[in-house]
Amino acid sequence: MTSPPAKRQRTEDASITRSSIWYKDGSVVLQAHNTQFRVHWGLLSQHSTFFRDLEDLPQPPEQPAVDGCPVIELPDDEVDVEHLLKALYDPMFLLQKALPFPVIVAFLRLGRKYEFRDFFNTALERLTSENPTTLKAYDALRVDGKYDPTCIVPYPGVLYDILTLAREQKILSVLPCAYYRALTKHSRLFDGIPRGDGTVASLDFVDQRRCTLSRETILKKQFMPGYTLGWLQNWEFDEDDCAKPSKCASKRVQGQERYLLALNVRALAPDHHISGLCSGCKRHREESNQAGRQKMWEALPAMFNLLPMGRVEE
Incomplete structure (x- = not known):
């Protein structure tokens, strides 16, 4: 006498939580840790080649099921899964001007892993928009002298979180700008920045070390001839074009002493004001500074020991 075929298990453990993303006509249940989401194979397959291929595979007889829907267990954070599924079912989700950082995290992690290319690219574009690969794009984010990105919902410490995520996901094109911006907050590199919710945004040791070592390099480089403040020490300007040679030379020396003593990272500062220069010297200063x-921008990747701007490691 043969035994009857094994019945599919029903995963209705009391410890399982049913998410608000639960469609009664759904055809598959995704389970992340102890949270389940009932969704549609067709929608997953439309956006993900991974799930498209998975749907075509024959399901084993012992495949767990809920109400006739196969349960696919995912080794991912349930919050990440929820963010991605909400965007998948809401066509207006991606039209938000600024997305919360946890959504960017979910799009990158799950977008890469499960081949949701549209979501991965959306997150990548927003990270790159806030940490661009060109000086022109970087300058466009400065409003009234302050850096003002708008693609990711801001909060204290978001820059450190972005930097950590970009390195984790090997999105190398974001790193030169992000590292440079972190240097402007050098006093917080080791203490972290309170996010305002009781947690602290902190950089990993490898990022702290890279910022610290590169800061000294950048401080020296910005004063070298041909770089941002090099004109202070190497004034390649025809004195015949200067209306007040003696006064302008004195003002330039005063500015040199001031910037050298301050020892601030000003490699990408758009202007370095020195009052009292004649119009010809002022124009030369502006042109040399730009x-x-x-x-300096083109040298950033090398100073941080990174690949050239624009490279994204898949």
Whole structure:
């Protein structure tokens, strides 16, 4: 006498939580840790080649099920899964001007892992928009002298979280700008920045070390000839074009002493004001400063020991 075929198990353990994302006509249940989401194979397959291929695989007889729907267990954070599924079912979700950082995290992690290319690219575009690969795009984010990105909902410490995520996901194009911005908050590199919710945004040791070592390099480089403040020490300007040679030279020396003593990272600062220069010297200062900023920008990846700007490691 043969035994009857094994019946599919029903995962209705008391410890399982049913998410608010639960469609009665759903055809598959995703389970992340102890949270289940009932969704549709068709929608998953439409956006993800991973789930498209998975749907075509024959289901084993012992496959757990809920109300006839196969249960697919995912080794991912249930919050990440929820963020992605909410975006999947809401066509207006991606139209938000600024997305919360946890959503960016979910899109990158799950987008890469399960081949949701549209979501991965959306997150990548927002990270790159806030940490661009060109000086022109970087300058466009400065409003009234302050850096003002708008694609990710801001909070104290979001820059550190972005930097950590970009390195975790090997999105190398974001790192030069993000590291440079972190240097402007050098006093918080080791203490972290309170987010305002009782937690602290902190950089990993490898990021702290890279920022600390690169800061000294950048401080020296910004004063070298051809770079942002190099004109202070190497004044390549025809004195015949200067209306007040003696006064302008004195003002330039005063500015040099001030910037050298301050020892602040100003490699990408858009202007370095020195009052009292004649119009010809002022124009030379502005042109030299802008050319130096561009050269400094192009040197950032090497100073942080990174790949050239624009490279994204898949």
